[in-house]
Amino acid sequence: MIFLIALVLTVCALTSRVDCATAGIDWCYHLPTCNDTHWATIAPKYCGGSRQSPININTTAAKSDVNLKVFTYINFSSTTALKTLENTGKTVKAILGSGVQISGGGLADTYDSLQLHLHWGNGAAVPGSEHTVDGKRYPMEMHIVNVKSSYNGNTTLAVGDSNGLAALGFFIEETSGSATGEPAIWKTLASYLANITTKGQKVTLPSGLSLDDLLVGVNRAKYYRYLGSLTTPACNEAVVWTVFKEPIKVSKDLIELFSKTVHVNDTSSPLMTNTFRGIQPDQPVTTQAVSSASTTCYSLGLMVLSLALWKNL
Template sequence: METNKRPMLYTSLLLSVLFLSFTASVLCQEVDDEREFDYIRGSEMGPERWGEIRPEWATCSTGEMQSPIDLLDARVKVTPRSAEINRLYRPTRAMLRNRGHDIELEWEDDSSRIQINGTEYILRQSHWHSPSEHTINGKRYDMELHMVHQSRDNQTAVIGLLYKIGKPNHFLSKLMNNIRLISETTLELDVGIINPSRIKMGGRKYYRYLGSLTTPPCTEGVIWTLNTQIGTVSEEQVSLLREAVHDHAEENARPLQRTNGRNMRLYAHMIKNRQE
């Protein structure tokens, strides 16, 4: 009897470990099914209710390190130098997807990555919010791009870039026709080889703080890096992104969250491209 129980015990333990690993991985990801939540203030599925919709989304209501936040100079500690964010991005095949609550560009392999404090984070996807989710000294911008990276142990690091109305955004211009093709659909398109390094990150200063995903399940522990240099985007480009998604997500910015005394730093050394 004892010899029969041990294999069953080991199998049970293995399944438990695999289940927990899978669950941790799932909870780190943003929800793709936009039908389960929306951005309409006061609605049953609106931002104020996200934490009540599903048990695993409770952090959206109870979390103490939620994003986005206002990056107020009076609360930010200026740090003259820091270790660079080493960025190694390579041209990679990508899929463009209409998730209903945003337009997402997903890279298909692990060849593009960044390094923060000795940890490598693989570039998984980018998506757009309009208006911006983060604000600087109370000012909200016209668009915000999130470049979402994930480490081998499912930790998340996001680079955020802010934009104001002005000249067309060069990177977004390359995707305009494809975005029109998936407008108001649930389609996804293979858009071929896309070089993420074409997403320009100018300037030499950036904000850093510890926050969360800005959509359910609002997982915390996300390392946020926001470039202080404001890029430009045309009114046509912003309008297209808004029209492409469903009506309830034309303005897909989560309301500002409480800072709860978190450390926010302004670093004076920007992202560094790395060659291999």
């Protein structure tokens, strides 16, 4: 998951002002000496903690929570919200302009949306989402990173607050059939990967791209909630996680561009693949309560079925 920030003098990947070269923490995805199997040693303060992310979401164990209402999304429709796209050496990250916010959704505060980034495997055949659902791993996962508005962008304070960050996780699944270049918004976004093939390269995004368009087809009223952590060192346990149930549908050719285009350093370095942390121990997960109307209809349906079966005995 989550490619966010690290609290060791430097805040990683949360804002447009901070790069992801976290001082004092030399971690990676692609080398056996610094990949996620070593993060608890590399960054022991949190990475070996008891509230770590990502997790496998066991849908049958998720408890109902009547407080998990719909979100309010501010400026998600703005066609100038996405400012730049960057190869950080660990992920592809898009910086968001000011004024993009979320509230509601069971959150006690309003949060400023700062950036989004992606996690992927190795092409469509090797899935690379961070979270899994009932053991299923999706091809990709997108995270929109948000910081509590009351901190006015002070991410050092945010990572010291158990609810200082709110992350929205969206699975990305391959579109059925043989369609290519779909949806168009994702084709446009992926086309800029050719401009950021090496670490540190950044490209300015044109107007016309909105968060709402990137989330095409997703019912944002259905989601899972749990308290977790950053999914990169220093793994601060400061994140309210929202993982949406419905995936974004993207064609296979666009999914595969990520693992075939961007490198971890220069063009002689490996391609960026399998950019996800392994599953961490379970955390309590909640989801929307089943409405009384639905429960009543379900109960009546069972009653009618029982009567019909009894009559035919």
